[in-house]
Amino acid sequence: xxxxxxxxxxxxxxxxxxxxxxxxxxxxxxxxxxxxxxxxxxxxxxxxxxxxxxxxxxxxxxxxxxxxxxxxxxxxxxxxxxxxxxxxxxxxxxxxxxxxxxxxxxxxxxxxxxxxxxxxxxxxxxxxxxxxxxxxxxxxxxxxxxxxxxxxxxxxxxxxxxxxxxxxxxxxxxxxxxxxxxxxxxxxxxxxxxxxxxxxxxxxxxxxxxxxxxxxxxxxxxxxxxxxxxxxxxxxxxxxxxxxxxxxxxxxxxxxxxxxxxxxxxxxxxxxxxxxxxxxxxxxxxxxxxxxxxxxxxxxxxxxxxxxxxxxxxxxxxxxxxxxxxxxxxxxxxxxxxxxxxxxxxxxxxxxxxxxxxxxxxxxxxxxxxxxxxxxxxxxxxxxxxxxxxxxxxxxx
Amino acid sequence: xxxxxxxxxxxxxxxxxxxxxxxxxxxxxxxxxxxxxxxxxxxxxxxxxxxxxxxxxxxxxxxxxxxxxxxxxxxxxxxxxxxxxxxxxxxxxxxxxxxxxxxxxxxxxxxxxxxxxxxxxxxxxxxxxxxxxxxxxxxxxxxxxxxxxxxxxxxxxxxxxxxxxxxxxxxxxxxxxxxxxxxxxxxxxxxxxxxxxxxxxxxxxxxxxxxxxxxxxxxxxxxxxxxxxxxxxxxxxxxxxxxxxxxxxxxxxxxxxxxxxxxxxxxxxxxxxxxxxxxxxxxxxxxxxxxxxxxxxxxxxxxxxxxxxxxxxxxxxxxxxxxxxxxxxxxxxxxxxxxxxxxxxxxxxxxxxxxxxxxxxxxxxxxxxxxxxxxxxxxxxxxxxxxxxxxxxxxxx
Numbered sequence: 001x002x003x004x005x006x007x008x009x010x011x012x013x014x015x016x017x018x019x020x021x022x023x024x025x026x027x028x029x030x031x032x033x034x035x036x037x038x039x040x041x042x043x044x045x046x047x048x049x050x051x052x053x054x055x056x057x058x059x060x061x062x063x064x065x066x067x068x069x070x071x072x073x074x075x076x077x078x079x080x081x082x083x084x085x086x087x088x089x090x091x092x093x094x095x096x097x098x099x100x101x102x103x104x105x106x107x108x109x110x111x112x113x114x115x116x117x118x119x120x121x122x123x124x125x126x127x128x129x130x131x132x133x134x135x136x137x138x139x140x141x142x143x144x145x146x147x148x149x150x151x152x153x154x155x156x157x158x159x160x161x162x163x164x165x166x167x168x169x170x171x172x173x174x175x176x177x178x179x180x181x182x183x184x185x186x187x188x189x190x191x192x193x194x195x196x197x198x199x200x201x202x203x204x205x206x207x208x209x210x211x212x213x214x215x216x217x218x219x220x221x222x223x224x225x226x227x228x229x230x231x232x233x234x235x236x237x238x239x240x241x242x243x244x245x246x247x248x249x250x251x252x253x254x255x256x257x258x259x260x261x262x263x264x265x266x267x268x269x270x271x272x273x274x275x276x277x278x279x280x281x282x283x284x285x286x287x288x289x290x291x292x293x294x295x296x297x298x299x300x301x302x303x304x305x306x307x308x309x310x311x312x313x314x315x316x317x318x319x320x321x322x323x324x325x326x327x328x329x330x331x332x333x334x335x336x337x338x339x340x341x342x343x344x345x346x347x348x349x350x351x352x353x354x355x356x357x358x359x360x361x362x363x364x365x366x367x368x369x370x371x372x373x374x375x376x377x378x379x380x381x382x383x384x385x386x387x388x389x390x391x392x393x394x395x396x397x
Numbered sequence: 398x399x400x401x402x403x404x405x406x407x408x409x410x411x412x413x414x415x416x417x418x419x420x421x422x423x424x425x426x427x428x429x430x431x432x433x434x435x436x437x438x439x440x441x442x443x444x445x446x447x448x449x450x451x452x453x454x455x456x457x458x459x460x461x462x463x464x465x466x467x468x469x470x471x472x473x474x475x476x477x478x479x480x481x482x483x484x485x486x487x488x489x490x491x492x493x494x495x496x497x498x499x500x501x502x503x504x505x506x507x508x509x510x511x512x513x514x515x516x517x518x519x520x521x522x523x524x525x526x527x528x529x530x531x532x533x534x535x536x537x538x539x540x541x542x543x544x545x546x547x548x549x550x551x552x553x554x555x556x557x558x559x560x561x562x563x564x565x566x567x568x569x570x571x572x573x574x575x576x577x578x579x580x581x582x583x584x585x586x587x588x589x590x591x592x593x594x595x596x597x598x599x600x601x602x603x604x605x606x607x608x609x610x611x612x613x614x615x616x617x618x619x620x621x622x623x624x625x626x627x628x629x630x631x632x633x634x635x636x637x638x639x640x641x642x643x644x645x646x647x648x649x650x651x652x653x654x655x656x657x658x659x660x661x662x663x664x665x666x667x668x669x670x671x672x673x674x675x676x677x678x679x680x681x682x683x684x685x686x687x688x689x690x691x692x693x694x695x696x697x698x699x700x701x702x703x704x705x706x707x708x709x710x711x712x713x714x715x716x717x718x719x720x721x722x723x724x725x726x727x728x729x730x731x732x733x734x735x736x737x738x739x740x741x742x743x744x745x746x747x748x749x750x751x752x753x754x755x756x757x758x759x760x761x762x763x764x765x766x767x768x769x770x771x772x773x774x775x776x777x778x779x780x781x782x783x784x785x786x787x788x789x790x791x792x793x794x
Contacts, residue, residue, distance in 0.1 A: 078582040099593045111648075156699070156794075163595070163763055185476035208428050208551070253474070255451070296493070352748050370553045
């Protein structure tokens with residue numbers, strides 16, 4: 001069977017992204033979601049001429065006439081309606097965040113004042129225009145777009161939602177995902193495996209990788225029984241947008257997944273990718289349902305998820321998948337003509353990112369994942385990879 | 398007043414970290430938490446001689462005697478108890494993940510076989526020792542530490558917890574945090590502010606920054622009234638481990654926080670840091686209670702949280718705070734003798750991280766946070782910062 005290259009496989013996956021629509025959620029719980037509306041300024045920012053240092057507000061005209069001692073007429077507190085300076089040669093104490101009092105145009109900070117008997121005296125030669133005043137509309141104008149649609153939301157965006165009064169915001173709806181393991185050798189986490197059994201772990205790794213994308217996936221396990229697989233997957237195809245499988249896609253006698261999917265009308269878009277680990281990866285579609293059938297080895301499932309599912313999800317919700325590169329810190333040799341996802345430990349030095357190989361014992365060596373941070377993607381058409389060369393990196397932490 | 402340097406301030410903050418103890422949680426919901434026990438292998442990995450390719454299991458002795466056609470005796474499926482090869486010149490079909498059948502020591506993959514009339518024929522000259530067999534204990538031995546205490550948990554660790562049957566794991570308990578805004582100018586998100594008012598946003602920015610650390614903080618707002626502040630903060634000091642304030646720490650007439658905290662017996666460890674933004678930052682302790690009183694300007698609060706609270710939290714839960722650096726992409730000039738937290742946009746090129754200044758309109762320009770990604774920390778003892786120079790970076794995305 002002809003292997004699909006990694007580049008082709010990724011392109012096919014991306015060409016099959018899906019739009020899951022839009023929902024409205026509470027702004028405070030939107031971190032990590034993707035904004036699906038433009039956020040505009042509901043008023044100017046600042047919305048008024050805003051005092052930006054604690055001190056006295058005066059008229060610069062009085063100052064320029066030579067006046068240096070100002071009788072205090074009152075206080076302009078933050079959160080109080082604007083008051084007015086009555087005598088242009090007096091001053092008003094004004095607090096950070098307050099509206100600049102009417103008939104004043106500069107604020108002199110307390111650090112430059114002495115106050116005695118309700119008179120503030122300054123020693124300055126000159127003033128800057130609008131000193132310590134943050135002018136209305138200087139930052140942003142009413143109706144300006146503050147955050148464009150298709151932005152990944154973080155704390156910064158959340159504070160802007162609050163400022164413009166967007167208690168509810170429109171975000172990309174998440175796909176409904178089920179993660180399915182197969183394999184009669186698997187028992188659950190709280191069970192003691194017999195000699196020939198092991199515990200399920202891939203579904204939890206996948207669930208956790210999806211949680212990083214704020215997708216709450218469900219999980220299921222099905223024994224290697226063709227009839228049971230068929231009837232269950234049939235239901236999953238109606239109830240979920242995305243099915244992620246782990247295992248049963250290779251050449252074994254009980255690797256029923258490709259056959260069952262075909263019988264259920266899921267179109268195979270590729271099977272077998274020129275990569276290590278993860279060669280038996282199967283990908284297909286049935287109308288708007290997307291099926292990623294990853295090989296069952298732990299590292300294969302893990303790398304396939306971050307290499308293919310992550311960019312597919314980003315494309316689906318309208319985001320560019322962030323590309324990153326790292327510098328190989330040691331020479332490395334890999335002969336087969338396959339793209340090799342090398343496990344590496346990352347460290348940063350002088351603004352550059354270095355990747356040190358942590359090869360482990362192959363695709364079954366789950367524990368090695370915790371010793372590494374990322375996969376360095378080494379191209380198929382090379383055998384010798386030299387220290388200092390730069391390759392794409394997928395950081396899974 | 399003498400300003401505390403950024404370095405001194407950070408050191409004081411770190412010297413005042415706190416241990417919040419340990420709790421046991423469900424392994425599947427532990428991503429982002431800090432492991433507080435060693436995770437050890439409950440058995441060898443793999444736990445048995447494991448077939449790693451689908452094919453036939455044979456005895457290499459037979460092969461070395463010249464035999465190339467093997468009658469199929471049976472199938473060893475994954476998840477079935479180990480069976481035995483009865484006639485050493487026959488074979489057993491063996492599936493990936495299965496126990497290697499007794500009396501066999503190599504597996505020849507289906508790709509190298511032809512099977513006809515229940516006889517598998519191979520064309521090979523030689524075999525590798527234990528070909529396609531993942532030997533018991535090769536990856537890890539029983540009782541090996543797979544994950545050490547004080548590890549930040551991600552999907553990789555979660556899959557290892559599952560494998561060794563740790564359904565419950567011990568993690569660092571989170572501090573109980575309340576985030577308090579002050580300021581009479583503030584109204585809530587769902588209200589329409591009057592001309593002289595603005596909406597609360599800092600508490601939500603802080604809540605979201607803490608959510609990134611998996612801390613669920615509570616929020617409160619108190620008007621600028623000394624009596625109310627005193628009675629409420631008194632209660633907070635009994636009910637929470639950490640109090641984060643935003644505002645009322647500068648020189649204004651209604652900046653009651655330092656005074657109120659002193660009256661309530663919170664010891665001031667520093668007030669005023671030689672930094673911009675965030676100069677009025679106040680930090681103190683009362684026994685095991687920690688108080689961060691950040692200045693009220695949005696950018697000041699934001700940068701103080703990531704620069705001081707984040708490393709304090711990491712230290713408290715037993716983690717090293719990850720240090721990162723970026724390369725300044727443009728010349729920059731800053732005169733005051735203060736550490737300047739320059740807002741920057743990051744991009745990566747050839748494995749190196751570059752920071753482009755996005756200065757905005759000062760510490761009140763909240764909307765600028767969404768245009769940038771990070772703060773580049775420019776030292777106080779310099780004025781001219783040249784393109785290509787490397788400085789510490791705090792990425793808040």
